[in-house]
Amino acid sequence: MMRGAALGHWSAMRPHTSVGLLLNSAFVGISTVALPLALAERGTGKAGIAAFFVVAAVGSAVLNLSIGRRLLARGSPRWGIALCAAAAAVGMSMMCVPLPPQLTYPIALAIACNTVNYPQYMAIAAEHAESASRIGAARVICVLGYLAGLGLFSVATQARDATGISGLPLYAAVVVAVASALCAWLPREARPTRPPGGGGSARSNRRRSGVVVLVCFAAALLLLRSVDSLRQVYLPLYGYSLHLAPSTISAFFALTAVVEILVLVPVGIVADRLGNQRSFLVLSVLGGVSFLPLVAELNLPWLFLSQALYALFIAGFQSIGIVLMGEVLGSGAGGGALSYVVLAQAGTTLGVVMPIFAPGYTGSVFTAAVICCLISAALLLLGIRRDRRVGGEERRSVGGAACPQSC
Structure with missing residues (x-):
């Protein structure tokens, strides 16, 4: 349906x-x-x-x-x-x-x-x-x-x-x-006409969420986006260092995109039941797990398996991220997307800089991705507990949308 x-x-x-x-x-x-x-x-x-x-x-x-x-x-x-x-x-x-x-x-x-x-x-x-x-x-x-x-x-x-x-x-x-x-x-x-004064509920949601919740969610989103940018920049270079064909490197990303399409609806159903906040927490842990085969420098089949697992993470992370930012800021999908893009670019900066001191393009460059996923999970857990403490209700999952870069 x-x-x-x-x-x-x-x-x-x-x-x-x-x-x-x-x-x-x-x-x-x-x-x-x-x-x-x-x-x-x-x-x-x-x-x-x-x-x-x-x-x-x-x-x-x-x-x-x-x-x-x-x-x-x-x-x-x-x-x-x-x-x-x-x-x-x-x-x-x-x-x-x-x-x-x-x-x-x-x-x-x-x-x-x-x-x-x-x-x-x-x-x-x-x-x-x-x-x-x-x-x-x-x-x-x-x-x-x-x-x-x-x-x-x-x-x-x-x-x-x-x-x-x-x-x-x-x-x-x-x-x-x-x-x-x-x-x-x-x-x-044609743009629809909207009655003046709309969005009051969104603004009240923003007040209930509080600054601590906003900072926790925004920081977690930034870290998770840094993980995605790290993968986008260094996975092709990692494959290049292994002398893989460009078509094989492209296949990593293609596999992730195909699996992502297949799991979008199931991930949405799970998010409906768990709620956006809990789903975001689970996905942050899943993202860290997906990088372990890269860190361990396992063979090619394991690398493809890691990218299929990564698709579950990216499908939910990007979708739920925009919705959460729109709800917390009370700015709707357009404002949520704008906030997401700004945080995403800050995360991109962090993601491309973190592996600079790792030797070459070995699997060690992806260790930072695992660490960022774990830190974001801790921030989300803190934000969820804080939100409950101040009386914020678990937000219903409404699905969402986001760009793959980096968008």
Whole structure:
């Protein structure tokens, strides 16, 4: 029933929203693997690659807090979405040609503009019905787009090997970003009129939650996002150090995305019964367990198994994270997505910096991910107990949606 309702809301979305989310996530999917490998193939060192993603993460947070908030306040206008996607296309196109090293960081900032569009699309999707099925449909579209981006990377890599044309995966990312900019001008749903004074209940929820609960949940979300960014950056480099084929490295991410689609509904059902807070706690522990085969440097089948297990973590973590932030802040899906993106970029910075002092690209770089998951579990446990102490009720799970990078 949940899946049928989600598909019904999916079909009700106008192309501006559904195709826009799909292309936005496809860009994230292809750049997840293409960017670290492209930097490594250029001879960029470990610190240089980390610096690239730190600049992108900090830039993304600043862009979302400044430009992103203003666009949300203006109803997510088409021109804003188109300009952000076009800036990402320009940045990715600059990665396709040899450039001085000092231009690497402006390129990172340009590519980071793509992250501004995710909260815009989430706000548009939630305007008519901020419900589990509506937001769940958006989540499915994001995962499918991410998976499509990974598939496009594999096809472009094989075409590069067959033709000898270097940079084809990056060219494919440019095409996706340009298509995303053009998609912004497709017809979109008319904005519904809302009675003034709405959202009082959300604000009262925010007061009941308290500062301690907010800090605990936000810190846990930041740490868990750092785990995801660590995986996104260092898993391709770990595979590169093992001399795995790019298609095999891409298969790690593709497997996670496929399993994630399959478990979205079961994870939602479990969250309905346990509640968002308890589910978040269980998922943080599960995330730490999924990294153990990488830390132990087990063989390839174990690595694929770890990525399948990781899919359970990421499916629930991203979905529930946005809902929790929207509830605690009293800002709805659009504000929850914006808060998630800002925290996610702070977590991204932490995630790419933590393994700097680990030797090379060995399994030891993933030890930090296990530690972060355990710390986040402790923070969530503290937040849940504090919430009960101040009289906050366990929030009902309403599902949710989030971008795969990094979005």
